[in-house]
Amino acid sequence: MLSRVAGSVYWLFRYLERAQNTARFINADFNQYLEDQDHQGNLWASLVAVTGDQEFYQEHYSSYSRESIIHFLTLDEDYDNSLYRCVVQARENARSIREIISSEMWEEINSLYLAVTEYRRNEGRGTDPFAFCKSVIHSCYLFIGLFYSTMNRGEAWHFGRLGMLLERADKTSRILDVKYFILLPDPAWVGTAYDNTQWAALLKAVSGLEMYRKIYRRINPRDVAEFLLFEKDFPRSILHCLQNSEESLRILSGPQKNLVRLRTDLETANVAEAMQMGLHEYLDNLQNRMNQVDLDIFQGFFAPKLSSETRKDHGYLGQHQS
Amino acid sequence: MYTTKIMFTDYQIQGPWDEFFQAPGVPHPAFQAIFEALNHTRKEDYLALHKEAERALIRTGITFVVYGDKEGQEKIMPFDLLPRIxxxxxxxxxxxxxxxxIQALNLFLDDIYHDQKILKDKVIPEELILSASSFRKECIGLNPPKGIWNHVTGTDLIRNPSGEFLVLEDNLRCPSGVSYVLENRELVKRAFPHLFEKLSIRPVETYPDMLFEVLDHICPGVQEKRFGVLTPGVYNSAYFEHSFLARKMGVELLEGQDLVVENDRVYIRTTHGFEPIHAIYRRIDDDFLDPKVFRPDSMIGVPGLFQAYKKGNLALANAPGTGVADDKAVYAFVPEMIRYYLGEDALLNNVPTYRCGREKDLGYVLANLDKLVVKATNESGGYGMLMGHQASKAQRDEFALKIQANPRGYIAQPVVDLSQAPTLVGDHFEGRRVDLRPYVLYGKDIKVLPGGLTRVALRPGSLVVNSSQGGGSKDTWVIQDDQGGDHA
Structure with a gap:
């Protein structure tokens, strides 16, 4: 298939998955403390920290209030990873490959786009942001459901799945990392009910609390990390996402070396190792290695050149992001 | 309970030709059955169906972009559910x-890029053609596959008060709108499924297959043929249509950046390397097609494409250079072309046209600006136009200066009172002016899609139907012959 088209399918799914995960971040049950705790600012600030875009935030916002952070994550037109921008970019990519995806998929993403632009036009007024995020998550589920049930398992499908799963693996690692940025008011709170509720909220953000309980029953940080990193049967765990990405990349005969190495490392690693290294550092390293895989895909598929070619590459709609 | 009939109570038919009624409340005989069917529809139901059709357009993203508007702003073309018949x-x-x-225009194009007999015989002034900005010297001596230049034409027709169809414009470059013809048909079918079963309406859904056959006909003889539609990209106003046609034909939708030329052969850039492509329905104007031959600053074109085309390694529809037949001053000569090349009288008349480049016409035009429509010869889409009878004195004076500065660049025509068709306004029908753009394909033979885009001027009394100027559209129903003959 056309390189540009492959790139657009891949980015359509990355952006959509990114939008969905932003909605998940916001909807994580952190809000259950917000009304009466004095350190609520801290919880919300952690959401900014995990995006890795604090610098942008500090330049554009003066405080870490709940309103500012929700605005930043959902509506900010200048912030490329805001939910609004992600949906716009996903839809823009979809529009450029309408002949590739099914009409049902197009109509769903177009409806999501219309809903999000409408929400933005009203600056979110009159709609509860949590309800809005929930509707975004549902719309993404619907889109992915259509993707699985209406598209041939051809090249385009595998590029879509690859984009979705690599983005999901990255976002799961960031959700797990949220806890690093949430400082407990007192070290003595570690392992208390309060601490554990926060870990439970993380699991809820990835729709994993119930599945977690089937395996571990009790909540503790070590098990949560193990579950989100290594549980190959949980569809949002990093290992699961990478194993399935690898399958798509193999079918596409793409550059697999780095991905295979990363997957093997994860399969043989254990959570004690990660904890010893420091969970945050461990996740940081994972994210860097996943970025390398993304770069391999870009170079392998989306930017081929004739040897005689001198023309500058125009790139495609989705901008490469490291 | 009211039926749809009540929506016609105050319908006026004085003045222009009416596409539906011959007298108040009395439709043309051929439309009696449709009128009756409408009268069995409840008014609320009709209004609800109309709303639903509009919603479907937004939901499915059938949109176009108006230039000069806020960048990237997409709009739907307003749609009127009541078909034009x-x-x-x-x-x-x-x-x-x-x-x-179309046959005569094709012969004309082949002639002026070869022997220029029609100029030597002084049927058309030589200077008129050679001065046209759309005349491409690069195309002199060009031999397009099978001798066909204008594969796709969207001719604009209007109807005068006595009911005669006149040709207003020949669009031989990249006429757009055919996707609306197909989508409008879908919407109307969904709204009136029973009506469709009862009446014999000629189908338009075959268009993508017809276009595919044209590409197949002109494609160089190779084993595995591969076709594409070349678009300027997602920000082009007709992007939806480009993508629509590629999807319906099952061919690649290409942007300039997807194509490379090596050794005069054209390849597409794929995930598995470079693969050859053989025929392209291009929706990029000549100017931007190949920066090596035409505008060097084109970012959307493909360097080397023209040379590959000249060598016969690639077929293009339409051929480069067809724009010269679109020039509004050249248009005035189409009846002469028909006589010259075919030895026949034109079956369809032109609107009388004054060429400002001719001295006696110029004098008349300047003296009668208030009665004329003036058009720039090399513009389309309703741009660069003066509606003399509606313009202010100041606007007319300003235009007079422009014409005097560049007489060759303008033509003028008397204001034709376009025909009207009943169109929903609020909760009732009023007459609104319409034109008709049928699509003509030239491959193995010349075929006219039985239907076309009916554009409707939504403002009361307005005669400008262009979508870029706030026009809407209607489905066009061509009633099947009694013999059941299929002419498509």
């Missing part, structure tokens, strides 16, 4: 006239 007799006449016209 053409009788089989009218259609058969139109079809013959269009085929004749």
């Amino acid at each position: 053409v009788t089989s007799q009218d259609w058969n006449r139109l079809e013959k006239g269009l085929i004749q016209r």
Whole structure:
């Protein structure tokens, strides 16, 4: 298939998955403390920290209030990873490959786009942001459901799945990392009910609390990390996402070396190792290695050149992001 | 409970030709059955169906972009659910006239890029052609596959108060709108499924197959043929249509950046390397097609494409250079072309046209600006136009200066009182002016899609139907012959 088209399918799914995960971040049950705790600012600030875009935030916002952070994550037109921008970019990519995806998929993403632009036009007024995020998550589920049930398992499908799963693996690692940025008011709170509720909220953000309980029953940080990193049967765990990405990349005969190495490392690693290294550092390293895989895909598929070619590459709609 | 009939109570038919009624409350005989069917629909139901059709357009993203508007702003073309209907007799006449016209235009293009006999015989002033900005010297001596230049034409027709169809413009470059013809049909079918079963309406859904056959016909003879539609990209106003046609034909939708030329052969950039492509329906104007030959600053074109085309390694529809037949001053000569090349009288008349480049016409035009429509010869889409009878004195004076500065660049025509068709306004029908753009394909033979885009001027009394100027559209129904003959 056309390189540009492959790139657009891949980015359509990355952006959509990114939008969905932003909605998940916001909807994580952190809000259950917000009304009466004095350190609520801290919880919300952690959401900014995990995006890795604090610098942008500090330049554009003066405080870490709940309103500012929700605005930043959902509506900010200048912030490329805001939910609004992600949906716009996903839809823009979809529009450029309408002949590739099914009409049902197009109509769903177009409806999501219309809903999000409408929400933005009203600056979110009159709609509860949590309800809005929930509707975004549902719309993404619907889109992915259509993707699985209406598209041939051809090249385009595998590029879509690859984009979705690599983005999901990255976002799961960031959700797990949220806890690093949430400082407990007192070290003595570690392992208390309060601490554990926060870990439970993380699991809820990835729709994993119930599945977690089937395996571990009790909540503790070590098990949560193990579950989100290594549980190959949980569809949002990093290992699961990478194993399935690898399958798509193999079918596409793409550059697999780095991905295979990363997957093997994860399969043989254990959570004690990660904890010893420091969970945050461990996740940081994972994210860097996943970025390398993304770069391999870009170079392998989306930017081929004739040897005689001198023309500058125009790139495609989705901008490469490291 | 009211039926749809009540929505016609105050319908006025004085003045222009009415496409539906011959007298108040009395439709043309061929439309009686449709009128009756409408009268069995409840008013609320009709209004609800109309709303639903509009919603469907937004939901499915059938949009276009208006230039000069906020960048990237997408709009739907306003849609009127009540179809415009053409009788089989009218259609058969139109079809013959269009085929004749397209044939003559193709012969004209082949002539002026070769021997220029029509100029040597002084049927058309040589200077008129050579001065046209759309005349491409690069195309002199070009031999397009099978001798066909204008594969896709969207001819604009209007109807005068006595009901005669006249040709307003020949669009031989990249006429757009055919996707609306197909989508409008879908919407109307969904709204009135029963009506469709009862009446014999000629199908338009075959268009993508017809276009595919044209590409196949002109494609160089190779084992595995591969076709594409070349688009300027997602920000082009007609992007939806480009993507629509590629999807319906099952061919690649290409942007300039997807194509590379090596050794005069054209390749597409794929995930598995470079693969050859053989025929392209291009929706990029000549100017931007190949920066090596035409505008060097084109970012959307493909360097080397023209040379590959000249060598016969690639087929293009339409051929480069067809724009010269679109020039509004050249248009005035189409009846002469028909006589010259075919030895026949034109079956479809032009609107009388004054060429400002001719001295005696110029004097008349300047003296009668308030009665004329003035158009820039090399513009389309309703841009660069003066509606003299509606313009202010100041606007007319300003235009007079422009004409005097560049007489060759303008033509003028008397204001034609376009025909009207009933159109929903609020909760009732009023007459609104319409034109008709049928699509003509030239491959193995010349075929006219039985239907077309009916554009409707939504403002009361307005005669400008262009979508870029706030026009809407209607489905166009061509009624099947009694003999059941299929002319497509």
